[in-house]
Amino acid sequence: MTGVRAQRVAAPLGARVVPVARRSRYGAYVVLECADPDGPRPQPGQFYMLMAAERWGGGAAERPWLPRAFSVLRAATDGADAVSLQFLVEDVGPGTRRLCELAPPEGLSLVGPLGNGFAPPRDGRRAVLVGGGVGIAPLAIWQDELGADATVLVGFRDAAHASGARLLSGPRVATDDGCSGHHGLVTELLEDELDDDSHAEVYACGPVAMLQAVRLLCAVREIPAQLALESGMACGFGACFGCVVQTRHGYVRLCLDGPVLEAAELSPEALTAPGVGH
């Protein structure tokens, strides 16, 4: 790791239950908001392990049972010292389905903030943020911190998902079906950006095929890229050794050494692991 990161903040020990303060819909996505009175403000790219406090388990096939990892979408500190947290959820499995059902003031169990977030751009490079689908989540909090200088490129499948673009400020949008913005892949937008001005640092989160394309685009241009990865996690704090990804130095636990990793550190097969049903 070559980026200069902020000092990692320690999470409060143990799972904490907080009430859901607000649930908002953005097309195919749900944004859950809660106040975290005990937690430090997370760094962009950090994540939390989430469960519903009630009725977690006992659903179809008796799942979910394990908590699910979510990058923080947005964080704000209000006057009362509590950190307000937002998470972006898409219903793609029994855990995410249950989280999408949560209505205020139902309880949300959280452990975090966990992991290493994004490091600022090196050598005066401009930040180019690239997101696909629900992977736009960590880009929102990162854009909040970087401000207007950051370029944001996001890709979605269709109109229902493209509603998520509203969570970012002034993004360029690509859609698979052409319903909005560029008809094609977000990585095509990235290619144009990097051809225009290659003094950039790329921050990306999304499906593995997108990340693989980002990695290759950046590698041939020798542009540094920080990828926020996802992997099935049982714990989020290094206990289970389940979330490993292959790097040039062997397997690393994504929850401890990621979820943000330098693209150049990854071994090629790191981005071929199958997705997991959340």
Added chain:
Amino acid sequence: LNAPGDHSGGSSAGPIDFCGIELAHPIINASGTFDAIAARRAFGDQLLARFPFAAFVSKTVTLQARQGNRPPRLWEVAAGLMNSIGLPNKGLRGYLAQDLPALSELPVPLIVNVMGFSRGEVAGLVRAFDERARVAALELNVSCPNVETGLLMGADPREVTLLLDAVRPLTDKPLIVKLTPNASDVAAVAHAAEQAGASALSLINTIRGMALRPGTAEPWLGGLTGGVSGPTIREIALAQVRAVAEAVQIPIIGMGGVQSGADAWNLLAAGAAVVAVGTESFRDPLAGGRIASELASLRPQRRPVGHN
């Protein structure tokens, strides 16, 4: 310490004696389910102040470093988890140089879990840890094949006898044999271990399982099969702990799907002296502490609430 065969569910709160080791309460962690060094990175020194276990059992150490299995390593099952991690660790030398000094800062006794692919390898590990004063006890992971005989060490009473014959003379520290539930007669293996000088037994380890990638005949896990843990194996654990408790006099560390003080109470009632929490810690790193206080409030007379 509960006398073996005393199925009263424990008789007193407060410190207990386990093989000469004083434990503040009967709840420890299952090997491989809590990395105290990683947890301290995530949660800071509050981990030491509020350490959730009465002893710390480290992840399996092997003679040589291991990378572990290729991913995917996890599969969520009904009320539990199946894993195929493959015992990644730094190897004996790396453990002694890096992990042991860090783990020595924990406020509780340290139990080191070791595994070898031959009796000679296990002997080497036992000898190395015998010299370390901070190591209170050793747990022998026998859920692996002996590469010399091809037999699963922990599935065969004779293998366990030969293993203990080889390593028991090498140390005065307590030797805990971690039994595999993937054996046809776990109580027979337990009895053989006791006869050959085991100080204690721990059970159950995970139960072998398999998942297929949806819509295909391909195994999901990189390691092809995995070990199932969590509440889904709780009643299997209870039955095996009871069967082993009836076959031996040495103390038992019972584990398998413990989520609450009532679950721990049941394992004590079935004959365990100590209870280990495993997969539940993945859901909450403080689960062990919560379970210990729930257990304390249940003991001695109050019976846990049934599940009906």
